[in-house]
Amino acid sequence: MATVSKYLVFGPADTLRRMPEQLFNDIEPKYLYKYQSSDSGDEVHVAVYEEYEKQINASVTLTCIIEFTGKQNRFELKKTGGRMGFRGSSLDEEKRTIDDEVTDFILDFGKRFGLTVQQEKEQQVEEDES
Numbered sequence: 001m002a003t004v005s006k007y008l009v010f011g012p013a014d015t016l017r018r019m020p021e022q023l024f025n026d027i028e029p030k031y032l033y034k035y036q037s038s039d040s041g042d043e044v045h046v047a048v049y050e051e052y053e054k055q056i057n058a059s060v061t062l063t064c065i066i067e068f069t070g071k072q073n074r075f076e077l078k079k080t081g082g083r084m085g086f087r088g089s090s091l092d093e094e095k096r097t098i099d100d101e102v103t104d105f106i107l108d109f110g111k112r113f114g115l116t117v118q119q120e121k122e123q124q125v126e127e128d129e130s
Helices: 012-026 096-113
Strands: 002-010 032-035 043-053 060-066 072-081 116-120
Touching: 002 032, 002 096, 012 043, 012 060, 012 072, 043 096, 060 096, 072 096, 096 116
Parallel strands: none
Antiparallel strands: 002 072, 002 116, 032 043, 043 060, 060 072
């Protein structure tokens, strides 16, 4: 199971620069990597969140890649792990996953500071059958 969500956040550079640090303070990642370009000042943050789900006896990993270019933040959230298929009716649908928490943070931060948040949709590429 792998799902990818992509978000673009537009707004003032100072507010966009604060966004990743605020995310990591609110939701602490298991691993964190930061790169800053000396030429352009662009920043890339890679955070890995891991959550064990006892009910399905599996770990879910969320990799969050944030690219700051001065004009926008580009978030790419990739969720892997877990189990697929029907596991019975004992699962609690109300439980919030780490993916939900990070997505809610992005939307809430954008709303509080008047930023423009856009979700990128995956485009299906049709393959030629020959």
